[in-house]
Amino acid sequence: MIYFMKRDDKIFELIEKEHQRQLNGIELIASENFVSEQVMEAMGSYMTNKYAEGYPGARYYGGCEVVDQSESLAIERLCKIYDAEYANVQPHSGAQANMAVLMTVLNPGDKFLGLDLSHGGHLSHGSPVNSSGLLYEPIAYGVKEDTGLVDYEMMEAQAREHKPKLIIGGASAYSREWDYARMRRLADEIGAILMIDMAHPAGLIAAGLLDNPVKHAHIVTSTTHKTLRGPRGGIILMGKDFDNPWGKTTPKGVIRKMSSLLNSAVFPGVQGGPLEHVIAAKAVSFLEALQPEYIEYQTQVQKNAKTMAEAFIARGYKVISGGTDNHSMLIDLRTKFPELTGKVAENTLVKADITINKNMVPFDSRSPFQTSGIRVGTAALSTRGLKEEHMAPIVDLIDQVLSDVESETTLNEVKTKVNEMMSKFPLFAF
Numbered sequence: 117m118i119y120f121m122k123r124d125d126k127i128f129e130l131i132e133k134e135h136q137r138q139l140n141g142i143e144l145i146a147s148e149n150f151v152s153e154q155v156m157e158a159m160g161s162y163m164t165n166k167y168a169e170g171y172p173g174a175r176y177y178g179g180c181e182v183v184d185q186s187e188s189l190a191i192e193r194l195c196k197i198y199d200a201e202y203a204n205v206q207p208h209s210g211a212q213a214n215m216a217v218l219m220t221v222l223n224p225g226d227k228f229l230g231l232d233l234s235h236g237g238h239l240s241h242g243s244p245v246n247s248s249g250l251l252y253e254p255i256a257y258g259v260k261e262d263t264g265l266v267d268y269e270m271m272e273a274q275a276r277e278h279k280p281k282l283i284i285g286g287a288s289a290y291s292r293e294w295d296y297a298r299m300r301r302l303a304d305e306i307g308a309i310l311m312i313d314m315a316h317p318a319g320l321i322a323a324g325l326l327d328n329p330v331k332h333a334h335i336v337t338s339t340t341h342k343t344l345r346g347p348r349g350g351i352i353l354m355g356k357d358f359d360n361p362w363g364k365t366t367p368k369g370v371i372r373k374m375s376s377l378l379n380s381a382v383f384p385g386v387q388g389g390p391l392e393h394v395i396a397a398k399a400v401s402f403l404e405a406l407q408p409e410y411i412e413y414q415t416q417v418q419k420n421a422k423t424m425a426e427a428f429i430a431r432g433y434k435v436i437s438g439g440t441d442n443h444s445m446l447i448d449l450r451t452k453f454p455e456l457t458g459k460v461a462e463n464t465l466v467k468a469d470i471t472i473n474k475n476m477v478p479f480d481s482r483s484p485f486q487t488s489g490i491r492v493g494t495a496a497l498s499t500r501g502l503k504e505e506h507m508a509p510i511v512d513l514i515d516q517v518l519s520d521v522e523s524e525t526t527l528n529e530v531k532t533k534v535n536e537m538m539s540k541f542p543l544f545a546f
């Protein structure tokens with residue numbers, strides 16, 4: 117008997133609705149982007165049917181000859197982009213990549229140092245509700261109140277006092293370049309491992325526009341779906357330290373290499389079978405990142421962000437640290453609208469088809485559910501082909517909404533302008 121399963125119209129209608137939402141709106145969420153058709157094609161491919169526990173050439177399932185090749189290509193391309201010696205492309209997400217590193221480097225209860233969540237750090241860098249904060253003992257450094265820049269003196273003082281086994285750099289809401297060399301000197305001084313989570317600026321780093329942490333850190337992690345512009349997922353990289361023998365010994369007394377321990381931490385440590393369809397899509401996006409047009413794209417992301425930060429400042433907004441070196445910026449709403457919370461700003465802007473996210477600002481007087489700030493980024497808009505000349509008009513639209521959050525008329529007027537503006541741009545223009 118042949119069964120013809122009914123097409124799932126409900127879900128496909130919702131997918132089309134989401135497509136239209138993305139097409140019609142101004143996307144300013146700093147962690148989002150639009151992938152190319154070929155990245156989506158690889159993700160929705162036959163590779164989804166394959167189980168492949170293990171690594172290329174050493175799997176626990178038969179029939180892996182083809183996925184071995186595609187995973188190996190992903191690794192090879194990724195190493196080429198960042199000049200790395202080792203890469204693991206299996207983490208299902210950035211948080212899982214970080215979890216695998218912590219599991220490799222720390223024992224439960226060990227101390228590590230990371231950027232305070234309320235100063236721009238990520239949940240997986242020591243938040244009490246994440247496994248990083250539940251299983252280990254996080255110590256935080258922050259940014260300076262007057263400049264909004266990472267307080268390296270505080271980081272050094274904390275490291276010398278607490279002697280953490282791991283120092284984490286990188287953030288979810290920090291718009292400036294990092295001093296990776298200084299952090300590595302500190303790690304070496306106290307005998308710690310330095311891990312940099314480059315999830316946000318990974319694309320700008322790939323294009324050579326920001327310093328490459330793989331040159332400095334023992335271990336680098338990232339997501340693949342933010343500025344890098346690949347499918348949703350995580351990666352782990354290492355440069356010259358990949359071959360270092362690790363202090364931990366196996367039950368048989370063998371000291372293992374860092375790379376081998378990291379692989380074991382990803383699988384079978386925190387994950388089961390890899391998502392080979394996503395890994396194939398990662399490989400496609402890595403090839404895109406090796407093309408000359410990619411540098412053009414990332415240069416535009418950076419130019420758009422600078423122009424947008426200037427436009428916010430010109431309209432009386434406080435941009436933390438006074439500007440941006442990357443794709444993102446954090447805006448403290450209190451200087452212009454003392455009563456307006458990030459939550460209300462986010463909820464109101466979305467009604468005008470402008471998506472941003474509420475965000476704590478350093479030394480925030482409000483809770484993470486309300487916040488005094490918003491975070492914006494230009495990676496997604498730049499993929500659609502928007503240039504510097506579009507940034508000030510967008511800031512004007514945001515300013516109109518935030519200046520009058522109660523007005524339905526303003527909201528409707530802005531929404532019409534947003535939809536009209538975005539109708540001229542495809543989702544993927546590069």
Ligand code: PLP
Pocket residue numbers: 147208209210211212238240286287288313314315316339349350
């Ligand atoms: N690391 C940083 C710095 C991030 O900003 C994020 C996500 O926003 C992650 C890790 C986690 O990535 P994922 O959501 O893929 O787990």
